[in-house]
Amino acid sequence: MTSNTHTSGGSRPGGRTARNTAAVLQATLDELGEHGYHGLTVERVATRSGVHKATVYRRWGGVDGLVSAALEWSTAHAWEPTRTGDLYTDLLRLAETVAQGFTDAPESDLSTASIAAAISSATVAEALRAFMADRHARAAVVVEEAAVRGEVPEDTDAHEVVRVAVAPVYYRLFVSREPVTAADLRRAARTAADAASRGLLTTDQRTS
Structure with a gap:
């Protein structure tokens, strides 16, 4: 797992929606790591990301939607296994x-x-x-x-x-x-x- 992830979503690359998506999903991963699943709340994510909680609820529905989206977002993080030739x-x-x-x-x-x-x-x-x-x-x-x-x-x-x-x-x-x-x-x-x-x-x- 990693919280160093890739920005996805949005109406245009680098647009406000894309930036909000990145902020919310990064905040979700950070909050999940710091407080655990049972300590994760939409309110914490909204505060940390700077995105209004109504927007977070409307787009992701709640904690499960946030975590699921954040995990999907994480798959875009660049990672390759070490190759040694053996x-x-x-x-x-x-x-x-x-x-x-x-x-x-x-x-x-x-x-x-x-x-x-x-x-x-x-x-x-x-x-x-x-x-x-x-x-x-x-x-x-x-x-x-x-x-x-x-x-x-x-x-x-x-x-x-x-x-x-x-x-x-x-x-x-x-x-x-x-x-x-x-x-x-x-x-x-x-x-x-x-x-x-x-x-x-x-x-x-x-x-x-």
Whole structure:
């Protein structure tokens, strides 16, 4: 997750509507990170953004609409995974990025609050799924490039390799509530890279 996002919406590029949209959605992300989902209010967002609360209510409807729109807005933020030319190392860097996103302030507060919001709201959950699908698609390029290099079979399910690499991080953070160590990250990356290289994560494995 990140609060450094891209301006979208509006009747014309750089117009007042676009500026108001950027101000409101940025304020939503900032307030979400600082106060959490249950502490987020339209009034706080309106005050922080400088946009009248009646306008905020009219356009986004309430807290769930604001958070959903802010997550969608965040997908336009420029991000690419680190490429090292080696699948294991690429996946390790990816796992490290995920872990840092939930442990390094101030981004960690926003990331954790977004998960909490998705648990509480079906509307936000749908927006978070879209956000994560975007991030997985971007991360999958490291697997696709590994296939070109011959490290993994051509029919490797790139998205599944990404899931295998980062799933242990999310499990420790949000289920078992354990610390995520450097050894945990190396193990997760190695497991995913080895499984992929052995052909265990190909597209046909999902239907067999």
